[in-house]
Amino acid sequence: xxxxxxxxxVSVLALAFFASASQLETPFxxxxxxxxAFPMLISAVAFVSGCVMVLRPDxxxxxxxxSTFVRLLIAVLVLVLYAYGLKPLGFxxxxxxAAGAISYQIRPAVLASSLTGICxxxxxxxxxxxxxxxxxxALPRWLxxxxx
Amino acid sequence: MDLLANLALGFSxxxxxxxxxxxxxxxxxxTMIGALPGLGPSNGVAILIPLSFSFGLDATQALVxxxxxxxxxxxxxxxxxILLNIPGDEPAMMTTLDGYPLxxxxxxxxxxxxxxxxxxxxxxLATIGLMLxxxxxxxxxxxxxxxxxxxxxxxxxxxxxxxGSNNQAKAxxxxxxxxxxxxxxxxxxxxxxxxxxxxxxxxDGVDFLVAIVGLFAVAEVFVFIESHGRDSAIGVxxxxxxxxxxxxxxxxxTMLRATAIGFxxxxxxxxxxxxxxxxxxxxxxxxxxxxxxxxxxxxxxxxAPEAGNNAAAGGALVPMLxxxxxxxxxxxxxxxxxxxLNITPGPLLFTERPEVVWGLIASLLIxxxxxLVLNVPMVKIFSRILQVPAAILLPGVTMVSxxxxxxxxxxxFDLLLMIGFGVLGYALRKLSIPxxxxxxxxxxxxxxxxxxxxxxxxxxxxxTYLFGSPIxxxxxxxxxxxxxxxxxxxxxxxxxxxxxxxx
Numbered sequence: 210x211x212x213x214x215x216x217x218x219v220s221v222l223a224l225a226f227f228a229s230a231s232q233l234e235t236p237f238x239x240x241x242x243x244x245x246a247f248p249m250l251i252s253a254v255a256f257v258s259g260c261v262m263v264l265r266p267d268x269x270x271x272x273x274x275x276s277t278f279v280r281l282l283i284a285v286l287v288l289v290l291y292a293y294g295l296k297p298l299g300f301x302x303x304x305x306x307a308a309g310a311i312s313y314q315i316r317p318a319v320l321a322s323s324l325t326g327i328c329x330x331x332x333x334x335x336x337x338x339x340x341x342x343x344x345x346x347a348l349p350r351w352l353x354x355x356x357x
Numbered sequence: 358m359d360l361l362a363n364l365a366l367g368f369s370x371x372x373x374x375x376x377x378x379x380x381x382x383x384x385x386x387x388t389m390i391g392a393l394p395g396l397g398p399s400n401g402v403a404i405l406i407p408l409s410f411s412f413g414l415d416a417t418q419a420l421v422x423x424x425x426x427x428x429x430x431x432x433x434x435x436x437x438x439i440l441l442n443i444p445g446d447e448p449a450m451m452t453t454l455d456g457y458p459l460x461x462x463x464x465x466x467x468x469x470x471x472x473x474x475x476x477x478x479x480x481x482l483a484t485i486g487l488m489l490x491x492x493x494x495x496x497x498x499x500x501x502x503x504x505x506x507x508x509x510x511x512x513x514x515x516x517x518x519x520x521g522s523n524n525q526a527k528a529x530x531x532x533x534x535x536x537x538x539x540x541x542x543x544x545x546x547x548x549x550x551x552x553x554x555x556x557x558x559x560x561d562g563v564d565f566l567v568a569i570v571g572l573f574a575v576a577e578v579f580v581f582i583e584s585h586g587r588d589s590a591i592g593v594x595x596x597x598x599x600x601x602x603x604x605x606x607x608x609x610x611t612m613l614r615a616t617a618i619g620f621x622x623x624x625x626x627x628x629x630x631x632x633x634x635x636x637x638x639x640x641x642x643x644x645x646x647x648x649x650x651x652x653x654x655x656x657x658x659x660x661a662p663e664a665g666n667n668a669a670a671g672g673a674l675v676p677m678l679x680x681x682x683x684x685x686x687x688x689x690x691x692x693x694x695x696x697x698l699n700i701t702p703g704p705l706l707f708t709e710r711p712e713v714v715w716g717l718i719a720s721l722l723i724x725x726x727x728x729l730v731l732n733v734p735m736v737k738i739f740s741r742i743l744q745v746p747a748a749i750l751l752p753g754v755t756m757v758s759x760x761x762x763x764x765x766x767x768x769x770f771d772l773l774l775m776i777g778f779g780v781l782g783y784a785l786r787k788l789s790i791p792x793x794x795x796x797x798x799x800x801x802x803x804x805x806x807x808x809x810x811x812x813x814x815x816x817x818x819x820x821t822y823l824f825g826s827p828i829x830x831x832x833x834x835x836x837x838x839x840x841x842x843x844x845x846x847x848x849x850x851x852x853x854x855x856x857x858x859x860x
Contacts (some may be wrong), residue, residue, distance in 0.1 A: 285780060
């Protein structure tokens, strides 16, 4: 079933890609092929392959239990928040929180994962900042006294 | 003697203190990365590339560092295969078949030393093969026009898809996904934007480093979260390390044969190291008189795949450097490195930047001896790395990936894109759609389209031009065969089941 659904999604995406490619305007100075031919070729191959997947699916993969999906979703959410937080909040705090949260998702032990988060955060900051010379800010910039 | 002069040039580059230090550092780092379960050459090299830029290394130095990591990870991969029965990545899988049983019989040290020596033989001979063959192929590559390049890219996708997956349709989808992503951004021939959906962030296209780190490293984190607590690693204790001279001598023919097979498998664009170790093992097993011990700890079953996959690693560098077509996942990552460094691989690389090519080759020769020392007398130190728990390792890998990508552009958009690729990579893995063709598609999509369009300009829109030369026709035939043949061979080429622990 998973394969059939994936195949269907791929086919629909291929059609959308094809439609989008055919809408591209070809400027008068273009080469014989133009900007839309190659994308259209790709979408044709993808469409056929998607149909093959719908018609001849493989055995069902081992999907994890619902609780695992929740854990994965939390992990994704943590990473997204981390991506947004890295710049305004400085390196140390978001990294410690994110690393701790990921660690907790792999091995649910509060103390161990908090320690992992804090140690990783400090350790990586020292390596990146002083070993590799990346320009990272340890703390939120509004806390740092130096005017930019 | 051209070769000697070139080698002299190479060693003059490789023996400068910085380059030498980088090669050694790369070997140590690579062996560690290879030994860590769940981190293999591809994702190891992938997360290090962004960081290597912040070092401010020049092209040769960056390339030497990363290729040493690549070679080191190929060596190190066997450590977790043998001691934990967990391959660090796909090429190391065949080593688990006999390596782990032998380790369980209390001969873990012998297995590690023997496989280290086999890796050395395979990698050293393959590096020499690279040295001899690459300049010749580079000369042939001058004959390649746009039609030939288009056919060559097609061949790479077909063999990679055909061999690397159990389902042709899924492989084709992976390729199309990669090519489709490559189309995003400004069209180089007309200067118009395509498929950006109006987003300014996408005008430059999707950075392949973002895609690579997402698909390889971030996806790995999700896989580990899913499998937590279920990695039933029954470790094997490592006794004192001795040199099993008799086993090494007994497998010398095996090693040479496996090296030859692996090297040729590595040469095929798109086939790579997994095929090398697989074929080496299967040939060894089918040509042996007494097959009964294979899968139960036969020394030949350790020597063959290790020599094979390391030879393939060297072989895969040949098409990558001369034609710009990588032969495996990791060489695809190395190609990404070259492209970011503004080095165009291909025949011109050999004539215009000989110091890069020959410095790399000389460094690889040196790296092999460093790796032999690291992996035979010092293997015990590296085997300690296996004790790093996943709950510390994986968050570390995630944070390194984030900082690496963040240091490239400083925008959170790339980070979000990377997470997206991580989720995609996890889904693909679940659906057994291979991820390497996606990477290759993103890397080569632009080149493939440009060569097709150039061919059409040259021929004024005549399609038959694509089949206009003997080289092009040969490549087309090979491409079709490479895609279709595995359909029929699949029933013969079934990998033996891995050793299972009782209880």
